[in-house]
Amino acid sequence: MSLTHNNQVQLLEDILNNHLEDCCGTVSECQQLERLVQSLMENQAVPEQMKPLLEKVYSYCQEGSQAANLDNHIHSHQEDLSQWVGEIDTYSSLL
Secondary structure: OOOOHHHHHHHHHHHHHHHHHHOOOOHHHHHHHHHHHHHHHHOOOOOHHHHHHHHHHHHHHHHHHHOOOHHHHHHHOHHHHHHHHHHHHHHHOOO
16 A cells, blocks of 8 residues: 555654654664655645755755764754644645
């Protein structure tokens, strides 16, 4: 069973929210987020205004998966994560 774009957005929000609340994560989570974002970027049902946010999240994940200390990377992006989770929640109502 494949995930709908609504499911993908919810999963994206859940993982980012976990990074925000726990201040830690794994490289595999970053890689999963990269795949989710790529899929969402290619999906015509995703609003165009959401694409810049997805690009920021993609960069965050790429940097995180290559970071020497992923937890420090996550910690240094707490403000961004909070903003992104809020934006995703707003976009979720449009989907």
